Amino acid sequence: MPWCVTHGIGHNSGTDPAGYRGRLHQWRRARRAVMGNVMPVEVVRLRVRRAAALGLDYGTYASVRAATGRDIVALLFSSNALGMIRRAELEAVRAAKLSDVAASRGVLVHAPLAAETPDPLDWAAPAPRFTDSWGAMRRHLRAVLADRKLPSDAVLMIGDTAFEREWCAAARAAGYVPAARYFG
Structure with a gap:
């Protein structure tokens, strides 16, 4: 042998x-x-610029990067985080911040709103339903990311409710940031 x-x-x-x-x-x-x-120092400078390009503070970016070992390639928002409560349009202030983001930008749209892609985002998909089981929620979120060929551990989720915080664990995403922190 x-x-x-x-x-x-x-x-x-x-x-x-x-x-x-x-x-x-x-x-x-x-x-x-x-x-x-x-x-x-050069690496730190590159990462500070990358955090700014994603619209994140350096501390958040560095902690996500350290936890996953990967760069963030996409930001996934909930429609609540974008202020799309009664209409499928983004608030002007939030749309302005997102127009400068250097990553794939998606939104999970809660029913009854249609999953249409508002400017300046790149894509939209229906959000998991509140009545979905954990397994169904996980399958749905992973399918949404797989359809766009996004590695789940390189996607940062931004939401506005405790229910949306669970999406991060279900999808095995890079992390979760409250909308108030991201847009604040």
Whole structure:
């Protein structure tokens, strides 16, 4: 039997045939040894600019990035967060802020409003119903993201109610930000 198939105790490849986890561990350890816990100034500057381009404060952006290990590629709003309570139009102040966002922008529209895409957003979809079970809500949200080829852990949700906060966990999204914090 070839030597690469049989791994001894303590071998970093473990059950991973490609040895990815072992290499990742060694890379992280070597990086910490060289750089310590200090992030280069250029990286911090890039991330501050990226946070501003998303319309986020740096603290929120950095915490989401640290938790997921990914950049935010999309913002997903609830229609409540956008002030679309009785009509499918955005409030002018909120629309102005969203027109400058450098990411995919979507909205989950609560019934009875139609899931039409208001300016300046990129797409719209129906929101999960209040009567949906957890499993149905999860399937619905994951299908919405999959249809747009968005990785769920790179999508930040912005909502206005406790019900909408649950969407984050159901979709396994990057995080949740209250609308008052995002637009405030």
